[in-house]
Amino acid sequence: MDNQNTLLNEVAGRDYRFGFVTEIETDFIPKGLNEEVVRIISAKKEEPDFMLEFRLKAYRKWLTMKMPDWAQLKIPEIDYQEIIYYAAPRQQPKYESLDEVDPELLSTFAKLGIPLEEQKMLAGVAVDAVMDSVSVKTTFKENLAELGIIFCSFSEAVKHHPDLVQKYLGMVVPPNDNFFAALNCAVFSDGSFVYIPKGVRCPMELSTYFRINAKNTGQFERTLIIADNDSYVSYLEGCTAPMRDENQLHAAVVEIIALDRAEVKYSTVQNWYPGNKEGIGGIYNFVTKRGLCKGASSKICWNQVETGSAITWKYPSCILAGDNSVAEFNSVALTNNYQQADTGTKMIHLGKNTKSTIVSKGISAGHSSNSYRGLVRVAAKAENARNYSQCDSLLLGDHCGAHTFPYIEVGNQNSVVEHEATTSKIGEDQIFYCNQRGISTQDAIGMIVNGYAREVINKLPMEFAVEAQKLLQISLEGSVG
Amino acid sequence: MLIIKDLHARVEGKEILRGINLTINAGEVHAIMGPNGSGKSTLANVLAGNTNFEVTRGEVSFNGKDLLAMTADVRAKEGLFLSFQYPVEIPGVSMINFLKTAVNESRKYHHLKELSAGDFLKVMREKKEMVQIDSQLTNRSVNEGFSGGEKKKNEIFQMAMLEPKLAILDETDSGLDIDALRIVANGVNLLKRAENATIVVTHYQRLLDYIVPDFVHVLYKGQIVKSAGKELVFELEEKGYDWIKKELGE
Numbered sequence: 001m002d003n004q005n006t007l008l009n010e011v012a013g014r015d016y017r018f019g020f021v022t023e024i025e026t027d028f029i030p031k032g033l034n035e036e037v038v039r040i041i042s043a044k045k046e047e048p049d050f051m052l053e054f055r056l057k058a059y060r061k062w063l064t065m066k067m068p069d070w071a072q073l074k075i076p077e078i079d080y081q082e083i084i085y086y087a088a089p090r091q092q093p094k095y096e097s098l099d100e101v102d103p104e105l106l107s108t109f110a111k112l113g114i115p116l117e118e119q120k121m122l123a124g125v126a127v128d129a130v131m132d133s134v135s136v137k138t139t140f141k142e143n144l145a146e147l148g149i150i151f152c153s154f155s156e157a158v159k160h161h162p163d164l165v166q167k168y169l170g171m172v173v174p175p176n177d178n179f180f181a182a183l184n185c186a187v188f189s190d191g192s193f194v195y196i197p198k199g200v201r202c203p204m205e206l207s208t209y210f211r212i213n214a215k216n217t218g219q220f221e222r223t224l225i226i227a228d229n230d231s232y233v234s235y236l237e238g239c240t241a242p243m244r245d246e247n248q249l250h251a252a253v254v255e256i257i258a259l260d261r262a263e264v265k266y267s268t269v270q271n272w273y274p275g276n277k278e279g280i281g282g283i284y285n286f287v288t289k290r291g292l293c294k295g296a297s298s299k300i301c302w303n304q305v306e307t308g309s310a311i312t313w314k315y316p317s318c319i320l321a322g323d324n325s326v327a328e329f330n331s332v333a334l335t336n337n338y339q340q341a342d343t344g345t346k347m348i349h350l351g352k353n354t355k356s357t358i359v360s361k362g363i364s365a366g367h368s369s370n371s372y373r374g375l376v377r378v379a380a381k382a383e384n385a386r387n388y389s390q391c392d393s394l395l396l397g398d399h400c401g402a403h404t405f406p407y408i409e410v411g412n413q414n415s416v417v418e419h420e421a422t423t424s425k426i427g428e429d430q431i432f433y434c435n436q437r438g439i440s441t442q443d444a445i446g447m448i449v450n451g452y453a454r455e456v457i458n459k460l461p462m463e464f465a466v467e468a469q470k471l472l473q474i475s476l477e478g479s480v481g
Numbered sequence: 482m483l484i485i486k487d488l489h490a491r492v493e494g495k496e497i498l499r500g501i502n503l504t505i506n507a508g509e510v511h512a513i514m515g516p517n518g519s520g521k522s523t524l525a526n527v528l529a530g531n532t533n534f535e536v537t538r539g540e541v542s543f544n545g546k547d548l549l550a551m552t553a554d555v556r557a558k559e560g561l562f563l564s565f566q567y568p569v570e571i572p573g574v575s576m577i578n579f580l581k582t583a584v585n586e587s588r589k590y591h592h593l594k595e596l597s598a599g600d601f602l603k604v605m606r607e608k609k610e611m612v613q614i615d616s617q618l619t620n621r622s623v624n625e626g627f628s629g630g631e632k633k634k635n636e637i638f639q640m641a642m643l644e645p646k647l648a649i650l651d652e653t654d655s656g657l658d659i660d661a662l663r664i665v666a667n668g669v670n671l672l673k674r675a676e677n678a679t680i681v682v683t684h685y686q687r688l689l690d691y692i693v694p695d696f697v698h699v700l701y702k703g704q705i706v707k708s709a710g711k712e713l714v715f716e717l718e719e720k721g722y723d724w725i726k727k728e729l730g731e
């Protein structure tokens with residue numbers, strides 16, 4: 001017991017690995033939010049009128065909305081007038097080669113373990129690296145372009161593919177959807193845009209690394225993924241953020257649209273700075289992610305491993321509109337120290353013979369609070385819909401909390417909805433068993449937790465799975481006492 | 482190899498071991514017998530470093546080193562193995578991954594090169610044959626869904642993989658049918674070396690029909706009250722533990 005406690009204290013004192021700040025000159029606009037700021041953002045980005053209209057409409061709606069208070073979260077008061085809503089790295093325009101990129105920026109990526117050079121060569125991953133708000137470098141674009149695939153920053157998409165943006169932006173997450181989504185619609189600075197044309201199977205994993213960097217800058221990313229008929233894409237999102245004392249707001253919106261027989265797989269490893277051991281600092285992550293299975297037999301799959309953020313409010317959801325469409329949500333959410341997470345999913349069945357699966361694995365340690373909140377709704381006309389939900393909670397230590405809030409609404413007689421939930425504590429007997437075979441307590445916890453989460457981790461693309469396993473291990477080192 | 486002096490231990494404030502003295506040399510097989518609640522499993526767990534048990538007095542030297550000063554994982558790496566009475570399940574952790582980690586942690590500790598995946602699998606195949614364990618089992622999660630007999634076989638398989646200096650078999654015979662018992666015992670006997678020692682903790686004599694002990698100790702109320710050669714096994718079987726109690730004047 002003593003040994004475990006000593007180990008706990010030793011490693012719990014470890015600093016956040018990716019806590020460093022890059023000194024890059026940033027182009028700010030003054031803090032605070034009003035209609036003028038929204039207009040400046042739109043003007044700076046040289047947007048067409050429909051974008052400005054979209055933003056203003058959202059802003060006006062936002063003014064009438066309140067922050068949601070139904071989550072199992074304690075959120076400190078946020079002063080939206082103290083936030084800077086636009087920051088872009090100075091060096092513009094875009095670079096032709098990596099040599100032109102600010103060396104300090106490159107070294108930041110190196111510290112994160114994602115040097116662009118290697119990324120370019122390794123594993124066929126095209127990287128759209130978002131540093132603050134403006135895309136710095138996009139690779140593999142040419143190869144993708146040959147197939148007609150569009151993978152670019154959101155700003156570029158607005159410039160070069162305004163018709164696609166206008167047609168699909170806000171289709172899944174409308175500006176009035178919720179408080180944070182409305183805010184995002186009003187002020188979002190940049191993000192990623194993906195379009196896969198009819199019948200094309202994207203030959204590589206598309207990936208974006210996000211990183212909040214400029215001080216006091218709210219980060220409002222916007223991602224829009226459209227998979228046209230009979231297409232396939234796997235998209236990866238991963239993030240780390242530098243250490244900060246003040247809390248930073250992150251309110252992203254991700255929209256996915258899958259047309260007839262299209263399949264989209266969206267995988268996230270999320271590692272925002274969670275605050276220190278006492279719960280000071282850390283990112284507030286209030287994200288709206290939603291997919292629309294618009295076409296018949298379309299499929300959307302959310303896979304996520306969440307270890308970061310001081311506060312997480314996030315429910316990657318699917319609307320199964322097309323007949324025979326399929327949706328999956330596979331999640332591992334880990335909280336330690338004073339982190340709070342209220343996360344889960346919504347599966348809205350509208351089409352006939354639609355099928356959804358939810359696998360949620362919560363892991364709580366330290367003084368953290370970890371809630372699963374899930375809604376399964378089967379509309380009256382969604383005949384023969386099926387849902388299977390499995391929500392497991394694993395507790396480490398005696399000071400953490402786990403909660404499950406399943407909501408089930410079934411509107412017809414021939415649909416089947418199943419829900420299973422378990423809560424368990426990591427067993428001292430399991431740890432001792434590992435110890436007795438020569439495996440240290442620290443390694444044993446990592447092993448047991450990874451075993452518990454394996455079902456979900458196996459769904460991740462290979463290189464992400466390895467990263468996720470390490471992340472779980474690092475995030476939990478010594479958290480059993 | 483192992484020298485236990487005046488060992489006292491308690492669990493949840495209750496004293497279970499009350500002055501154990503025992504010396505075990507390389508090449509020897511010792512049986513520890515005794516009625517339920519006499520402290521047999523406690524002794525096995527205390528030696529393995531289970532922190533649920535608190536050592537209140539005494540010392541234990543293992544190959545000249547202070548055993549009680551080591552954490553459980555270090556004791557294992559020093560060559561002490563416990564075959565658990567109730568092996569736990571670890572869902573999602575494959576037997577192969579688990580054992581490979583265990584073997585390589587031990588090799589690192591002894592400054593040996595870690596085994597490659599290929600070499601590891603080769604060793605694993607050999608040892609699997611030795612204990613006649615079903616190939617399927619090693620592809621599953623640690624002990625998950627194993628029958629009682631499979632779990633015990635799996636313990637001996639792990640012992641074969643880790644090649645301990647001192648193996649403590651805690652009630653390895655419980656829950657085994659006669660065929661499984663024979664296989665398990667056979668495995669233990671095949672693993673016997675002149676430089677290794679074994680402690681067999683058991684309530685019954687039947688395992689000792691197959692694993693023949695050099696010494697037999699009777700544990701009663703936290704103390705070793707009688708030690709003798711293997712003939713003691715038969716005497717106990719014939720007369721029962723009451724005979725010991727009577728001898729002690731109870």
